[in-house]
Amino acid sequence: xxxxxxxxxxxxxxxxxxxxxxxxxxxxxxxxxxxxxxxxxxxxxxxxxxxxxxxxxxxxxxxxxxxxxxxxxxxxxxxxxxxxxxxxxxxxxxxxxxxxxxxxxxxxxxxxxxxxxxxxxxxxxxxxxxxxxxxxxxxxxxxxxxxxxxxxxxxxxxxxxxxxxxxxxxxxxxxxxxxxxxxxxxxxxxxxxxxxxxxxxxxxxxxxxxxx
Numbered sequence: 140x141x142x143x144x145x146x147x148x149x150x151x152x153x154x155x156x157x158x159x160x161x162x163x164x165x166x167x168x169x170x171x172x173x174x175x176x177x178x179x180x181x182x183x184x185x186x187x188x189x190x191x192x193x194x195x196x197x198x199x200x201x202x203x204x205x206x207x208x209x210x211x212x213x214x215x216x217x218x219x220x221x222x223x224x225x226x227x228x229x230x231x232x233x234x235x236x237x238x239x240x241x242x243x244x245x246x247x248x249x250x251x252x253x254x255x256x257x258x259x260x261x262x263x264x265x266x267x268x269x270x271x272x273x274x275x276x277x278x279x280x281x282x283x284x285x286x287x288x289x290x291x292x293x294x295x296x297x298x299x300x301x302x303x304x305x306x307x308x309x310x311x312x313x314x315x316x317x318x319x320x321x322x323x324x325x326x327x328x329x330x331x332x333x334x335x336x337x338x339x340x341x342x343x344x345x346x347x348x349x350x351x
Contacts, residue, residue: 142226143234150238153207162203162243167250170196171257182259189258190268191316193251197272198308200243201279205300208235208287209342213349228343232284236339240280248272264319271318271327275311278331281338282307288342291349307334 174192175185212218221231248269255265286304311334314327 142221142224143230146221146231146234147238147241150208150235151241154204154238154242161246162200164246164250164253166200166203167193167196167247167254168257171254174258185259186261186264189255189260190264190271190318191312192258193254193268193272194275194312194315196254197247197276197315198279198305198312200247201239201276201283202286202300202304204239204242205283205287205290205304208239208284209346210287210291213291213346218346228346229339230343232288232339232342232346235284235342236277236281236335239283240277244272244276244280247276267318267324271315271324274324274328275315275331278311278334279308281334285338285342285345288345288349291345 170192178184178188209218218228218231222228251269251272252265255268260268282304286300289303290299310330311327314323314330317323318327
């Protein structure tokens with residue numbers, strides 16, 4: 140097994156051991172159950188706002204494990220050992236992005252199917268929404284890892300992570316929630332690809348700064 144595959148597998152095992160697969164599902168179900176109480180039982184209104192609600196919940200689900208993505212490895216010296224072995228920090232961050240995405244996105248897609256029924260989303264709109272999540276969640280995972288690296292070692296990292304990540308996630312939320320509009324999926328894919336390509340380098344630079 141290559142070093143990168145080992146990092147991905149390690150992130151997956153860590154997600155499973157901390158409820159990474161169950162938490163998004165529980166979170167989505169809570170949102171789907173509680174949100175109608177806030178806005179009322181109007182089915183048309185719920186169906187209209189359901190994509191935005193689900194995407195906001197997806198962003199929060201990607202933020203849930205942010206404190207365990209980088210800080211434990213930085214404090215325990217694991218990242219230093221990988222650097223000594225000649226593995227670049229950006230490559231480690233890219234593997235963490237893959238592991239983070241596999242740790243929360245599958246459960247997120249399952250939860251979306253359940254939440255769409257509770258939010259009375261029409262069946263015709265579910266396909267584009269699932270496709271949008273499949274395209275956009277890698278960008279959310281990349282943002283999560285980059286944010287975790289930027290706030291690692293800081294007091295109140297969880298709260299700071301939200302402040303750092305939310306502005307950069309706005310394009311994903313906008314294009315993802317309007318996936319049924321012409322061109323929205325292409326723009327969503329472009330933004331997600333840009334984040335997946337660039338965030339590992341941001342995370343790698345943050346790790347090097349934290350090491351020095």
